[in-house]
Amino acid sequence: MDRNGPLTGLLGGSFNPAHGGHRRVSLFALEALGLDEVWWMVSPGNPLKPKAGMAPLTARVTAAKRASRAAPIRVTAIEQSLGTRYTIDTVRALKRRFPKRRFVWLMGADNLAQFHLWKDWRALARELPIAVIARPGYDTDALASPAMAWLRRFRLSAAAFANRSEWSAPALIELRFDPDPRSATAIRRADPHWARRMDGPPPRDEVTHSLIHEPSTGHAA
Ligand SMILES: Nc1ncnc2c1ncn2[C@@H]1O[C@H](COP(=O)(O)OP(=O)(O)OP(=O)(O)O)[C@@H](O)[C@H]1O
Numbered sequence: 001m002d003r004n005g006p007l008t009g010l011l012g013g014s015f016n017p018a019h020g021g022h023r024r025v026s027l028f029a030l031e032a033l034g035l036d037e038v039w040w041m042v043s044p045g046n047p048l049k050p051k052a053g054m055a056p057l058t059a060r061v062t063a064a065k066r067a068s069r070a071a072p073i074r075v076t077a078i079e080q081s082l083g084t085r086y087t088i089d090t091v092r093a094l095k096r097r098f099p100k101r102r103f104v105w106l107m108g109a110d111n112l113a114q115f116h117l118w119k120d121w122r123a124l125a126r127e128l129p130i131a132v133i134a135r136p137g138y139d140t141d142a143l144a145s146p147a148m149a150w151l152r153r154f155r156l157s158a159a160a161f162a163n164r165s166e167w168s169a170p171a172l173i174e175l176r177f178d179p180d181p182r183s184a185t186a187i188r189r190a191d192p193h194w195a196r197r198m199d200g201p202p203p204r205d206e207v208t209h210s211l212i213h214e215p216s217t218g219h220a221a
């Protein structure tokens with residue numbers, strides 16, 4: 001993989017709602033991996049999560065924009081316009097649509113623990129490097145997971161990743177830092193009606209918008 005375009009971390013999630021933990025892990029990954037920016041892809045619906053209790057997409061996007069304010073983070077619901085639900089399909093579509101960008105998949109250790117249940121997870125790992133962020137309570141399960149049994153042979157340090165001008169996938173980068181205990185589950189428990197405060201017109205999609213406004217070569221950036 002040749003590093004010649006903006007290096008973009010993809011943090012996919014339900015963001016039901018977004019919180020300071022998302023922001024903190026994104027900024028940490030940005031620094032540790034030498035990313036140019038992080039996209040928060042607010043999922044129309046995680047294929048493995050129940051629909052019940054999921055706030056409307058527009059409310060989740062609005063909350064994510066607030067939580068990411070003034071950071072090199074773009075919030076997008078691009079899976080809605082791509083018509084994709086599974087990450088393998090999303091990543092392949094993004095690579096076609098943004099051919100100059102280089103993508104890295106970011107996820108918390110809770111998702112690594114379940115990664116073997118994702119559609120075509122080995123093929124997904126061959127599409128782009130994966131960086132996993134330590135998360136309180138999940139690291140043991142992640143380390144013992146079937147996906148880790150396969151991925152561990154592709155381990156790479158964050159420093160090695162950041163210093164390379166070229167690298168290949170699969171690659172697994174474990175980002176270790178002072179883990180952040182915040183979760184959307186805890187926020188929903190404390191404030192079940194948070195989404196009601198997110199009224200207003202549907203927010204603009206920042207990634208699609210950037211395609212129109214980014215000074216570029218006429219290509220999708
Ligand atoms: N505190 C955190 N530390 C590390 N990773 C996190 C943290 N919070 C969220 N993530 C990661 O961010 C991505 C999106 O998370 P998500 O929107 O599901 O939030 P969540 O807090 O895990 O939600 P819920 O509690 O509803 O499961 C996932 O890859 C998740 O692992």
Ligand SMILES: O=C(O)c1ccc[n+]([C@@H]2O[C@H](COP(=O)([O-])O)[C@@H](O)[C@H]2O)c1
Pocket residue numbers: 011012013014015041043045046047048049085086087088111117118119
């Ligand atoms: O592709 C899959 O099979 C798949 C299964 C479960 C989750 N995902 C993705 O994982 C990301 C994290 O989801 P969540 O709900 O844990 O925040 C989000 O982008 C989901 O679309 C993807």
